[in-house]
Amino acid sequence: MGNTDEPLLRRFSVSMPADLVGQLDALVGRKGLANRSHALAEMVRAYLVDREAARGxxxxxxxxxxxxxxxxxxxxxxxxxxxxxxxxxxxxxxxxxxxxxxxxxxxxxxxxxxxxxxxxxxxxxxxxxxxxxxxxxxxxxxxxxxxxxxxxxxxx
Ligand code: NI
Incomplete structure (x- = not known):
């Protein structure tokens, strides 16, 4: 809180199969994440790191x-x-x-x-x-x- 380095957040809507959303919510609960947005941001980061490592x-x-x-x-x-x-x-x-x-x-x-x-x-x-x-x-x-x-x- 009050972190000046906090990134600017941008909202967008995501559509995905309902059962996948259910599984996402279960994951959010299990990992103790604040919400779906946090979970998705974490996954996107991990994916990008993977891709970056696999480049060059x-x-x-x-x-x-x-x-x-x-x-x-x-x-x-x-x-x-x-x-x-x-x-x-x-x-x-x-x-x-x-x-x-x-x-x-x-x-x-x-x-x-x-x-x-x-x-x-x-x-x-x-x-x-x-x-x-x-x-x-x-x-x-x-x-x-x-x-x-x-x-x-x-x-x-
Ligand atoms: Ni087989």
Whole structure:
């Protein structure tokens, strides 16, 4: 309160599916946030940080999470083809059969942020993919002390 650095707030209206609003309200309650606006602002910030980290040419590591319906024609083959095109970025994949229809796939990726981001965007934009997310879990910046990471050769 009385913080002179308080940013200028701007109001706008948001429309989204009612069940999503219900889930948003539950999240606001669980996290003890003041209101929906705070929750949304926090999510937008987190998203932008994620995107920023995934931009440029720095080395990043992370995961791409996908959920899709494997009954959708050609979907699985398409995803596999994209992954083969970018195998230099993909360290490991895990496929879980969630239920009768849905598959959950988690790809561990590492490489320059731009191509990793592009790979994630391509996979997530594939028709039939219902959830997609790139999470950057580590970045290596030349500014960081090398001691912050494993010494070279720690893993063969
Ligand atoms: Ni499956």
């Amino acid at each position: 040419t720095q080395e990043i590591a992370g995961t791409i999470t996908l959920v899709y319906d494997h009954h959708k024609r050609d979907l699985q083959a398409g995803l596999t083809e994209i992954q083969h095109d970018h195998q230099e970025l993909i360290i490991a994949t895990m496929h879980v059969h969630l239920d009768h229809h849905r598959c959950l796939e988690i790809l561990t990726v590492r490489g320059k942020s731009r191509p990793v981001r592009d790979l994630a965007d391509r996979l997530m934009a594939t028709r039939g993919v219902t959830h997609g997310r790139l999470t950057v879990i580590a970045t290596t910046s030349p500014k960081r002390s090398p001691r912050a990471n494993h010494p070279r050769g720690a893993h063969s």
